[in-house]
Amino acid sequence: MFYREAGDFKTSYVEDGQTFPIKFDRYRYYAVLIAAFAVVPFIINDYWVNAVFLPFLIYSIAAIGLNILVGYCGQVSLGTGGFMAVGAYACYKLMTAFPEVNILFHVILSGGVTAAVCVLFGLPSLRIKGFYLAVATLAAQFFLVWLFNRVPWFYNYSASGQISAPERTVFGVPVTGAETAPWAAYLFCLVFTVLCAILARNLTRGMAGRKWMAIRDMDIAAEIIGVNPLRAKLTAFMISGFFVGIAGALFFAVYLGAVEVGEAFGITKSFLVLFMVIIGGLGSIFGSFAGAAFLVLLPVLLKNVLVGTLGWPTDLAAHLEFMIVGGLIVVFLIAEPHGLAQLWRVAKEKLRLWPFPH
Amino acid sequence: MKKTIFSAAVAAVMAAAPALADLTIVDTSYRTGPYAANGIPFSDGYQDYFTLLNQRDGGIGGEKINLIECETGYNTEKGVECYESTKGEGALVYQPLSTGITYQLIPKVSADGIPLHTMGYGRTSAKNGKVFEWVFNYPANYWDGASHAVTHILDQNDGDISGKTIALVYHNSAYGKEPIRTLEGLAEKHGFNLTLLPVDHPGQEQKSQWLQIRREKPDYVVMWGWGVMNQVAIQEAVNIRFPMENFIGVWWSGSENDVKAAGERADGYKALTFHNIGSDYPVYDDIQKHVVDTGNAAGAGDQIGSVLYNRGMYAAMLAAEAIKTAQEMHGTSVINAAQMRDGMENLEMTEEKMAAIGLPNFGPEFKVSCENHGGNGFGAVSQWDAEAGEFKLITEYFQSDQEVLAPLIEEDSMGFAEENGIELRCN
Numbered sequence: 001m002f003y004r005e006a007g008d009f010k011t012s013y014v015e016d017g018q019t020f021p022i023k024f025d026r027y028r029y030y031a032v033l034i035a036a037f038a039v040v041p042f043i044i045n046d047y048w049v050n051a052v053f054l055p056f057l058i059y060s061i062a063a064i065g066l067n068i069l070v071g072y073c074g075q076v077s078l079g080t081g082g083f084m085a086v087g088a089y090a091c092y093k094l095m096t097a098f099p100e101v102n103i104l105f106h107v108i109l110s111g112g113v114t115a116a117v118c119v120l121f122g123l124p125s126l127r128i129k130g131f132y133l134a135v136a137t138l139a140a141q142f143f144l145v146w147l148f149n150r151v152p153w154f155y156n157y158s159a160s161g162q163i164s165a166p167e168r169t170v171f172g173v174p175v176t177g178a179e180t181a182p183w184a185a186y187l188f189c190l191v192f193t194v195l196c197a198i199l200a201r202n203l204t205r206g207m208a209g210r211k212w213m214a215i216r217d218m219d220i221a222a223e224i225i226g227v228n229p230l231r232a233k234l235t236a237f238m239i240s241g242f243f244v245g246i247a248g249a250l251f252f253a254v255y256l257g258a259v260e261v262g263e264a265f266g267i268t269k270s271f272l273v274l275f276m277v278i279i280g281g282l283g284s285i286f287g288s289f290a291g292a293a294f295l296v297l298l299p300v301l302l303k304n305v306l307v308g309t310l311g312w313p314t315d316l317a318a319h320l321e322f323m324i325v326g327g328l329i330v331v332f333l334i335a336e337p338h339g340l341a342q343l344w345r346v347a348k349e350k351l352r353l354w355p356f357p358h
Numbered sequence: 359m360k361k362t363i364f365s366a367a368v369a370a371v372m373a374a375a376p377a378l379a380d381l382t383i384v385d386t387s388y389r390t391g392p393y394a395a396n397g398i399p400f401s402d403g404y405q406d407y408f409t410l411l412n413q414r415d416g417g418i419g420g421e422k423i424n425l426i427e428c429e430t431g432y433n434t435e436k437g438v439e440c441y442e443s444t445k446g447e448g449a450l451v452y453q454p455l456s457t458g459i460t461y462q463l464i465p466k467v468s469a470d471g472i473p474l475h476t477m478g479y480g481r482t483s484a485k486n487g488k489v490f491e492w493v494f495n496y497p498a499n500y501w502d503g504a505s506h507a508v509t510h511i512l513d514q515n516d517g518d519i520s521g522k523t524i525a526l527v528y529h530n531s532a533y534g535k536e537p538i539r540t541l542e543g544l545a546e547k548h549g550f551n552l553t554l555l556p557v558d559h560p561g562q563e564q565k566s567q568w569l570q571i572r573r574e575k576p577d578y579v580v581m582w583g584w585g586v587m588n589q590v591a592i593q594e595a596v597n598i599r600f601p602m603e604n605f606i607g608v609w610w611s612g613s614e615n616d617v618k619a620a621g622e623r624a625d626g627y628k629a630l631t632f633h634n635i636g637s638d639y640p641v642y643d644d645i646q647k648h649v650v651d652t653g654n655a656a657g658a659g660d661q662i663g664s665v666l667y668n669r670g671m672y673a674a675m676l677a678a679e680a681i682k683t684a685q686e687m688h689g690t691s692v693i694n695a696a697q698m699r700d701g702m703e704n705l706e707m708t709e710e711k712m713a714a715i716g717l718p719n720f721g722p723e724f725k726v727s728c729e730n731h732g733g734n735g736f737g738a739v740s741q742w743d744a745e746a747g748e749f750k751l752i753t754e755y756f757q758s759d760q761e762v763l764a765p766l767i768e769e770d771s772m773g774f775a776e777e778n779g780i781e782l783r784c785n
């Protein structure tokens with residue numbers, strides 16, 4: 001009923017293989033895109049952009065990046081915070097060293113730098129797997145944070161060790177710095193999020209993605225059927241690093257504007273993004289968005305309800321927030337270990353058959 | 359089109375704001391997280407003072423104070439969220455009590471036109487009002503603190519500390535790194551050696567740093583810590599039997615929370631301060647009568663008179679005095695953020711004023727001006743008396759070494775102005 005498929009015929013392989021094969025899904029997707037680009041920028045204000053939209057968009061990119069590595073290629077990584085820091089610091093160094101270059105290119109280049117660093121730390125993945133690899137990437141997390149704290153070159157020798165984003169513009173509109181209009185920051189991040197999602201979606205359903213999934217499911221079998229594990233694993237690290245680096249650059253330059261590496265890119269950030277991926281659903285682009293939305297929006301919503309509406313003490317609300325979010329995570333993972341994406345997938349299946357289930 | 363809708367929305371919010379509240383003050387507190395032990399007393403003091411003004415005097419200049427609390431957890435992202443969610447309510451001033459959040463907010467408040475008061479923390483070079491129009495850090499800043507510690511050590515050694523070694527144990531963040539530049543300048547001037555020992559957030563792990571101190575035996579240890587880091591450092595110092603009177607913490611490392619855990623042996627530990635200590639002031643009788651006894655005390659109400667409670671109250675008192683100044687200047691009792699800024703810029707704290715409030719000799723006298731947003735840099739040294747269970751002031755208020763600090767502040771703030779294309783004020 002809700003998902004009418006009657007009359008939705010496919011007459012070619014291209015049509016059959018599209019991202020949203022069901023018409024209803026496809027139109028919903030277009031509607032979301034139109035709303036995101038043409039409606040939200042007009043009604044957005046400082047609060048919504050800084051508390052809700054920017055973190056959601058930026059964490060979505062990071063979650064997509066990590067999902068490629070963990071969800072699609074099966075390489076557990078706890079180094080996301082450190083890699084985001086690489087993106088942020090690369091962006092900072094580029095912004096200050098080449099002020100005449102457009103910030104768009106700096107963000108993309110920061111992704112490239114992070115991809116290179118990520119490949120470097122991905123090398124152990126050729127020998128070790130699972131928990132051992134998680135520990136190796138954990139080392140990357142601590143090493144990178146230590147490095148950015150230790151070497152003054154990275155923060156241009158500033159007294160406090162903080163990096164802060166100078167004002168940069170796109171088509172004459174500032175997108176970083178204090179004078180940024182909410183809609184400009186939002187659109188800037190939205191463009192990156194949409195492009196990253198489309199890129200990731202197409203990579204994961206192409207040859208590269210099939211190789212990753214083969215490695216994830218059984219690496220020896222994959223090798224026998226002709227997948228080069230070295231290339232598959234390292235490309236996964238590279239692509240993942242690229243996305244995570246872009247997320248880090250946007251997180252620093254557009255969202256926060258000033259960053260202290262230990263505080264902003266500490267181990268908690270790695271866990272946060274990993275939780276997003278797990279709750280959202282491993283191996284799903286939609287899951288990355290769902291997970292980011294869950295972990296970004298829920299605390300803000302709870303805070304507004306508990307403190308804003310009910311008027312409870314802030315410390316009580318903060319503690320309750322931890323308990324509720326934590327509890328929900330546990331419940332979710334017990335009820336649906338494959339995350340929100342799987343929940344959605346099942347719901348969709350049911351809706352397609354409704355009201356006549358088998 | 360986009361702009362008109364947006365500015366119409368902003369105008370609607372602006373028009374609605376004054377009707378919402380009288381004088382809105384935001385307390386961006388942290389009662390959770392690794393720094394909660396220090397965040398709670400500060401926030402309690404901050405709130406209790408405003409509650410006192412509401413209960414006893416009916417607010418300031420006849421206007422009630424509308425206090426909004428927002429929990430940051432010492433986390434910069436949450437701090438930004440708090441700022442964005444409260445600024446529309448007509449907040450007069452922000453005091454985030456976190457250097458990280460301060461750095462986030464400096465560009466934002468400058469764009470939004472809301473004053474930021476970072477008392478004894480934040481960006482030191484914000485003292486230069488020519489560059490930082492909306493940021494204030496009176497009565498003292500980190501670099502003053504670094505200088506106070508060295509001056510105190512100089513006094514102990516008859517003015518000669520060449521060849522001595524001072525170790526700086528610091529929180530490895532913007533906050534902890536802030537004094538390094540000054541200490542390097544002072545080391546050059548006075549000829550002492552400086553050893554830098556960073557401790558990573560949140561600071562429980564300090565074994566290797568104290569092992570190094572034990573091995574190298576520096577003559578003095580200066581500490582820039584916050585939260586759990588302080589407790590651990592003092593405990594470690596006790597463990598290696600470092601002479602406590604040679605161990606000096608900055609003002610953020612000198613509360614009861616920090617020393618009590620280490621027990622008797624912490625006796626003699628020194629900490630800097632820029633306000634007085636204890637609860638032997640007339641204003642505390644009023645707080646007891648109007649706030650505690652009426653059941654309006656913030657938090658659990660068990661922090662009254664502690665060092666950080668006093669500091670929170672002092673911060674609130676300075677804000678209240680700035681509001682009074684602004685009300686007098688503009689001839690209106692309902693002031694906005696821009697008028698509040700004028701009030702802060704023309705604030706003058708004198709002994710008579712403080713005595714009239716019920717806090718005689720509580721803090722140093724200072725005067726804020728257009729060029730100088732940081733006061734005169736007076737501070738004192740306090741010492742922990744384990745037996746009495748309290749800190750005691752052991753020196754008078756003395757001024758920091760302006761000869762070393764002034765050029766550093768000039769250099770750093772001018773760098774900021776150049777980076778951000780800021781035109782200098784106060785001409």
